[in-house]
Amino acid sequence: MAAEEKRVVTKFLRERPQDSFTIDAALENGAYEALRKALAMTPEDIVTEVTTSGLRGRGGAGFGTGQKWSFLPKGVFPRYLAVNGDEGEPSTFKDHMLVEGDPHQLIEGVIITAFAIQAHHAFIYLRGEFGLGAERLGKALQEAYDRGFVGQDILGSGYDLEIILHRGAGCYIAGDETGLLSSLEGERAMPRIKPPFPAVQGVYAAPTIVNNIETMSTVPHIINHGGEWYASMGVNRSTGTRIFSVSGNVEKPGNYEVELGTTFRELIYGLAGGVKDGKGMGFFIPGGASSPWLREEHLDAPLDMDAVQSELKTMLGSGAIMVFDETVDPILVAWRLAKFFAHESCGKCTPCREGSGWLEKILYRMAHGYGRPEDLDLLLGFGNNLAPGLSWPPGMTTICQLGPSTMSPVVSLRNYWYDEIKERLAADAARRGSIEVSAAV
Amino acid sequence: MAFSPSNLEAARELLARYPQKKSAVLPLLHLAQDQDGYVTPEAIEEVADLLDLTPALVLGTCTFYTMFKREPVGKLLVSVCTNVSCLVNGGPDLLTHLQRRYAGDPDVTVEEVECIAACDLAPVLQVNYEFHGPLTGETAVELVEAYKRGERVARTISGTAVKAVKSPGSNAGVS
Numbered sequence: 001m002a003a004e005e006k007r008v009v010t011k012f013l014r015e016r017p018q019d020s021f022t023i024d025a026a027l028e029n030g031a032y033e034a035l036r037k038a039l040a041m042t043p044e045d046i047v048t049e050v051t052t053s054g055l056r057g058r059g060g061a062g063f064g065t066g067q068k069w070s071f072l073p074k075g076v077f078p079r080y081l082a083v084n085g086d087e088g089e090p091s092t093f094k095d096h097m098l099v100e101g102d103p104h105q106l107i108e109g110v111i112i113t114a115f116a117i118q119a120h121h122a123f124i125y126l127r128g129e130f131g132l133g134a135e136r137l138g139k140a141l142q143e144a145y146d147r148g149f150v151g152q153d154i155l156g157s158g159y160d161l162e163i164i165l166h167r168g169a170g171c172y173i174a175g176d177e178t179g180l181l182s183s184l185e186g187e188r189a190m191p192r193i194k195p196p197f198p199a200v201q202g203v204y205a206a207p208t209i210v211n212n213i214e215t216m217s218t219v220p221h222i223i224n225h226g227g228e229w230y231a232s233m234g235v236n237r238s239t240g241t242r243i244f245s246v247s248g249n250v251e252k253p254g255n256y257e258v259e260l261g262t263t264f265r266e267l268i269y270g271l272a273g274g275v276k277d278g279k280g281m282g283f284f285i286p287g288g289a290s291s292p293w294l295r296e297e298h299l300d301a302p303l304d305m306d307a308v309q310s311e312l313k314t315m316l317g318s319g320a321i322m323v324f325d326e327t328v329d330p331i332l333v334a335w336r337l338a339k340f341f342a343h344e345s346c347g348k349c350t351p352c353r354e355g356s357g358w359l360e361k362i363l364y365r366m367a368h369g370y371g372r373p374e375d376l377d378l379l380l381g382f383g384n385n386l387a388p389g390l391s392w393p394p395g396m397t398t399i400c401q402l403g404p405s406t407m408s409p410v411v412s413l414r415n416y417w418y419d420e421i422k423e424r425l426a427a428d429a430a431r432r433g434s435i436e437v438s439a440a441v
Numbered sequence: 442m443a444f445s446p447s448n449l450e451a452a453r454e455l456l457a458r459y460p461q462k463k464s465a466v467l468p469l470l471h472l473a474q475d476q477d478g479y480v481t482p483e484a485i486e487e488v489a490d491l492l493d494l495t496p497a498l499v500l501g502t503c504t505f506y507t508m509f510k511r512e513p514v515g516k517l518l519v520s521v522c523t524n525v526s527c528l529v530n531g532g533p534d535l536l537t538h539l540q541r542r543y544a545g546d547p548d549v550t551v552e553e554v555e556c557i558a559a560c561d562l563a564p565v566l567q568v569n570y571e572f573h574g575p576l577t578g579e580t581a582v583e584l585v586e587a588y589k590r591g592e593r594v595a596r597t598i599s600g601t602a603v604k605a606v607k608s609p610g611s612n613a614g615v616s
Contacts, residue, residue, distance in 0.1 A: 078460070090524045090556035121460055128471075128508045129520075129557050131570035131600035164458055169467050169506035172555065186466030186492070188505040204461055247526040247560035254561045289525070289556075322560075328529055336528050340555050346505075 003270025006233070006259040008241045009217045013101030021136045023143040026104035032149050034220035038112040039157040041223075046116035050219065052227030054239030058094075059084055059175070059212030060288065060318045062305045065219075069117050071199040072207045080208040081114045081122040082184060082198075083216055086168055086175035088127065089288035090340060092320035094243040094255050095213040099126065099133035102217065103140035107163065109216035111150060112223055114161050117209050121162050124213075125180055128168040138165055172344035176400045177210040179346070190348045191400035214243060235261030238305045242316075246272040248323040249279065258303070265299035268323055279325035283416065287317025289337045290405030292392050293330075293412035313392040314408075330417060334409035335363035341406040352403035355386045359406055370432070371425040380414060383407045390414070442477050443487055452491055462492050466502050470509055475597040479510040507554070508599065515550040517588055518598055519543070519581075520567045523553055526560035530575065535564045538578030539585070549585060568593075570600025 012029050013020040020026070038046055051066025072079060083106075087095040098106060106124070114122045126134055141163060144150045152160050166184060173179040174189035181203050183189035202208020218240065222230050231239045238260040244267055247253040251273025258267060268274065268284065275281050281296045292314040294301075301308065305316050324333060342356040359379065366375050380390065387404035388395030390411050394404035413421060444452055452472055456465035466488065473484035480503055489496040503509045510518075521527075521536040536553055543549040559565045562574030566581065568588055576584065587593045594603055 080460075087558045088556070091526045091560045092556075093558040093560055096558045127558065128467075128506070129567065129570050129600065131567075131596050131602070132572070134600070135602045162458070166464070167467065167471060168508075169471065170508035170554075171506050183467070184464055185461070186463040186494070186502060187498070188502055245560065247563060249529055253526075253563065285525075320560075322526055324525075324529060333525050333528070336523070336525050340524055343555060 003258075003262065003266035005257050005271065006241050007257050008221050009098065009105070009214065010101075010243060010255065010257045012105065013097070017101070020101050021103055021140065023104060023140065023147070026102070026140075030224075031104045031220075032108055032147075034223040035108050035111055035149060036155060038115060038223050039155055039159065043116045043118055046112065046223065049227040050116070050222055053222045053230035054227075054234070054237065055215065055218055055222060055230065056238070056305065057212055058214035058218070058242065058319065059177075060089065060290070060315075062316070065211065065215055068199060068211070069113075069209055071197065072117060072209070073200055076207050077118070078121065078206055079117055079119040080203050080206055081110065081117060081119045082177075082180060082203060082208055082210045083110055083122065083124040083213060084175060084177065084180055084210055085124055085126040085130075085133075085213040086171075086180060087213070087318075088172035088175045088344075089290065089318040089320055090337070091245060091247050091285070091322045092288055092318040093245045093247075094319060096127075096130060096133060097243075097255050098213055098217050099130060099137050103137045104144065105217045105220060106137070106213055107140055107144050107150070109219035110163060111144075111154065111161060112219050113209070113211065113216060114163075115159055119209070120160055121164070123164050123166050123184055123203070125166050125168060125174070125184060128170050134165065134167055141165055172340075173346045173400070173402060176402070179400065180210060181208065188346065190346045191402075193399050233259050235259075235302055235304050236306060238303070242303070242319055244303070244319045244321055246321045246323065248284075249276045249325040249328065250274065250323045251276050261302045261304060263300050263302050264294070264321070267303070268299065268321065272323070275323060275325050277325075279327065282324045282326040282328050283330060283412070284324065285320070285322040286312075287315045288320040289340060290401065290408055291315045291317045292408045292415070295416060309392065315392065329367065330413060331363065331367040331421065334413055335360065335367040337409045338363045338406060341402065345402060345406075349398035349400075349403060351386050352398045352406065355382060355403070356406045358382065359386075359410065363410075366421075366425065369428050371428050373422070373426045373429050375425055376410075376413065376418065376421050379410050383410055387411070442481060443483055444473070445476060448472055448476050452488075456491060463494060465492060466494070466499060467506070470499075470503055471599045471601070474509060474599045475601050478516070478598050479513050510598070514598065515543075515546065515548045516598070517549045517585060517595060518567075518569055519549060519551045519585060520554040520557065520570075521551065522555070522557050522559075522563070522565050524556035526556070527564045530563040531577070532564040535566065535576060535578060535581060539566075539581055542578075542582055543585070548589060569596040569598060571596055
């Protein structure tokens with residue numbers, strides 16, 4: 001099947017993997033040319049250009065980037081830019097590559113964005129576990145300061161900007177945009193209730209724009225080639241290209257940058273080489289651990305953020321596609337994801353703090369032969385308090401999306417294997433006998 | 442231990458970079474961990490003092506993040522992922538193999554971690570926050586042994602590149 005990458009953000013780091021992260025190589029490739037161009041524009045024109053491009057946030061929520069910037073209350077200063085590089089959504093590894101492979105592209109995007117929103121401080125919140133990423137980004141940032149791209153009076157424009165590289169310390173929920181703000185203020189990364197949205201009250205209660213690393217890395221290309229150019233790629237309201245992290249049981253796991261509108265089949269079978277060892281497809285997760293799962297019959301659906309939500313009742317989320325072959329037990333995967341969510345629940349909202357733990361315990365026994373016949377219905381029963389409606393997008397009973405996301409694996413089990421699982425649980429119970437059932441777990 | 446004079450200077454530089462110094466909690470805890478190998482009770486007090494916060498707030502923050510260790514760990518921290526992409530590629534077996542091999546070894550701490558964003562390398566682990574994968578039980582032990590012999594230079598216990606560490610009391614240059 002015909003499938004090829006369309007490299008915009010990953011072009012340079014793929015062409016020169018040996019030194020794409022150095023300032024000399026980056027400058028040879030035209031780094032910071034977009035910055036010169038942007039500094040000659042008005043901030044309003046930059047916002048308009050990015051709005052024209054149709055670029056949507058690449059972190060997971062897919063909100064219009066230019067639109068987000070335009071939500072800043074007029075005349076309120078100081079403002080801040082917080083770049084989200086916490087990348088914790090299971091099986092997402094694109095920001096990891098962008099930071100290690102092309103830090104100057106990211107820094108350039110950050111400077112342009114900070115100028116567009118008239119911020120004089122930008123934070124790059126980088127996942128703590130990215131040792132090499134922090135090293136390379138830190139060095140790149142120093143080089144950018146030394147060459148006058150960051151700091152006082154950037155390139156003689158009169159514009160000042162400080163960029164702070166801020167390392168996280170191991171925490172999924174710091175990747176939620178308000179959790180990130182709490183973390184940036186030195187506290188536990190507990191999400192905050194919205195409104196007020198960060199654009200109105202963010203870090204230090206000042207207007208703050210939170211954007212993902214891939215989003216920031218795309219901005220220089222939009223300035224260089226124009227919003228119309230970017231919008232000419234993609235499909236419907238999903239414009240441009242996007243990096244998808246494909247992993248699990250595939251022949252060639254990796255990051256693939258494709259034009260939106262490409263199909264899941266082209267991505268999984270064309271680029272990632274299909275299911276490993278010639279096995280059949282069991283199921284796949286289309287947008288990180290938080291997204292409900294899909295199966296073989298959905299492979300020809302296009303990578304279109306809105307259609308995936310309205311027609312397939314799931315999301316492209318963070319762009320992490322996990323593939324599982326026909327031999328993988330879906331309950332085992334559901335349990336492991338529940339274990340993840342239970343570990344990462346911050347504990348602020350009761351439904352999530354309590355529910356994620358119960359979910360993990362019950363899925364554990366279901367996956368390991370100790371399930372009770374009523375377990376799946378039990379999960380769906382209390383799960384309706386975590387993700388009201390048990391569909392996508394789910395209702396909310398918690399401050400952030402982690403709560404309802406915990407139910408996505410269970411909703412998927414119900415959608416595809418309800419009868420099968422009920423039979424398996426009944427068989428497990430019968431095999432153990434009635435005494436063991438009451439003693440188990 | 443309290444910050445060494447050079448680290449105290451580094452701490453003051455760090456906190457001065459932020460518009461509000463409270464933001465420096467995580468960086469200072471990383472610095473303290475790099476110096477002592479873990480976050481000591483004294484470090485909590487000192488960070489609180491430097492930032493005009495209560496020790497309770499600093500401790501609350503510290504306990505929330507998995508990278509901060511409040512008990513001494515080995516010079517080599519081996520973090521093995523068992524989340525789903527690693528799960529179906531042998532992550533749990535890799536974890537068990539390493540836990541058994543290094544049980545009782547004071548220089549090596551093996552821990553299970555959540556997805557570390559390198560699923561193309563599954564099953565993947567980190568040694569002091571340097572990525573390695575895909576690995577088998579055998580190749581993983583070879584790798585850890587190479588670190589132990591000093592053939593590979595490990596980052597600090599907080600993942601900082603060794604050349605950036607200012608204190609002689611750090612975990613730099615594990616051998």
